[in-house]
Amino acid sequence: MSLTSVIIPTTPFEGQKPGTSGLRKKVKVFMEKHYTENFIQCILDAQKEKIKGCTLVVGGDGRYFTTQAINIIIRIAAANEVSKLIIGRRGLLSTPAVSSLIRSHKVLGGIVLTASHNPGGIRNDFGIKYNIENGGPAPDQLTNEIYELTQKITQYKFTPELDCDFQQPGVQTFEVDGRQFVVEVIDPVNDYVTLMKSIFDFKKLRSLLNGTETQPSFNVLIDSMNGVTGVYVKRIFLEELGSDQDSVARIIPLDNFGEIHPDPNLTYAKDLVDKVKEDLRYDLGAAFDGDGDRNMIIGKNAFFVTPSDSLAVIANNLNCIPYFQKNGVHGFARSMPTAAAVDRVAQKLNKEMFEVPTGWKYFGNLMDAGRLSLCGEESFGTGSDHIREKDGVWAVLAWLSIIEHKKMSIEEILKEHWRTYGRNYFTRYDYEECDCESANKMMEHLEKFISNDGVVGKSYSSGGKTYVIQKVDNFSYVDPIDNSVAKNQGIRILFEDGSRLVFRLSGTGSSGATIRVYIDSYEKSDTTADAQIMLKPLVNIALEISQLKQFTGREEPTVIT
Known part of the structure; x- marks a missing residue:
């Protein structure tokens, strides 16, 4: 049967501006008539010259509204x-x-249906982001163009009678307006597992476990x-590496993540932290977010590895991973905070x-x-040039490779690293769903402060x-490859001893404003003290300078990491 497409009139919606990783809103916003259709049409229109005859990848973390x-x-x-x-x-x-x-398929790009670490379910969040042909998130130029199109869209193209089942692998072919249109449904795990086996020595990892x-x-x-990594963890850890059932938890993807907040940190992954602390059998605990690009690593007795330290330790030990033995190591980078x-x-x-703005696209x-x-x-994002996204499962396999190579515990590896390099005591205070006007006023106050x-x-x-200010700015970045410029990426206050305060408004929330305060202090000799105690003076100074409590009324952060 030949299907016919139609043109459906529409009008713009306010606020369809992609953030750090796509467009994120409450599910009920995406369910509004024409809302999702408008945004998808604008993604395609932003690449009008390339869309005809192209192939796209589509998938996500399985949260509510994914099927629709x-x-x-x-x-479309x-x-x-x-x-x-x-x-x-x-x-x-x-x-x-x-x-x-x-x-691997060398296609034009992909549409990813996720709100990452944000909660799911009908009352919570959904998201759509576009990844370009190198596999990475769309750059600012493209997301800005998508946003401009959403402000003036008048119609979208649609094939109303096209029904396609994507519950089982297989190829389905349709005729639409006299053209062939193909949908290939694939196993979500196979290609990824093949890639991981080309990077790591699975035989050694199996022996370790x-x-x-x-x-x-x-x-x-x-x-x-309860996020999408469950299907990958089942295949890799239970089937490929032969670990037992007690080594995995919450591996069945649920569209509401079981009513938990799928953010791998000490606050939202408390069940994991408590289990590893109580059960001394466990040498490593790891958690992932909804779409599998973030990770948290803890050692025996829930010894916490900060993402900053995790990156540094992996960087220092890449020589034990076959992929880097073969391809070499060409450089390192981190986000500014x-x-x-x-x-x-x-x-x-x-x-x-390299020091880049927040957002994986800059790598x-x-x-x-x-x-x-x-x-x-x-x-909580770590990754390498094997793809163009951060990769939680990859990070855990990297840590296991280092542990197998060094024959040391996580805590021993960290303490050895600190003895060699010193320690960056680091914490982040998140104030979620603040009043947008109050948050913006606080940032305006900080702008005035640094311009003094x-x-x-x-x-x-x-x-x-006592801390003496050495430098203040609103971080800007010039890409050394294409000379593109990203401005106003976060207020920085740098002190003479190397300590830093950074203030940003997050681009990953779906409602209100999330204020993030980053506190960083370097110590060469005193490397085993409690991080929150070490950083408390800087926290107090951050609150004094920003007047955060006065602007927002918040007495405590929502999350401390």
């Missing part, structure tokens, strides 16, 4: 002369897997938090080091130019410690 959104994408893609869609079975694909598929005649088994607890622990590793190993050009092998963000001629050299004291 994929049906919309199928019907067919009407817009897209030639083929590659869709994960049941609509499931982790964000790292989407990046891998785009690269199961033990040998001379070495006891290394016990792990991997928590997928991330503590500078990896900078010292780069200096010792004589590697290039892509450096990787494509062959100048970056490993990068990370303090927001007398601020450099000014001292602040708290808890018996």
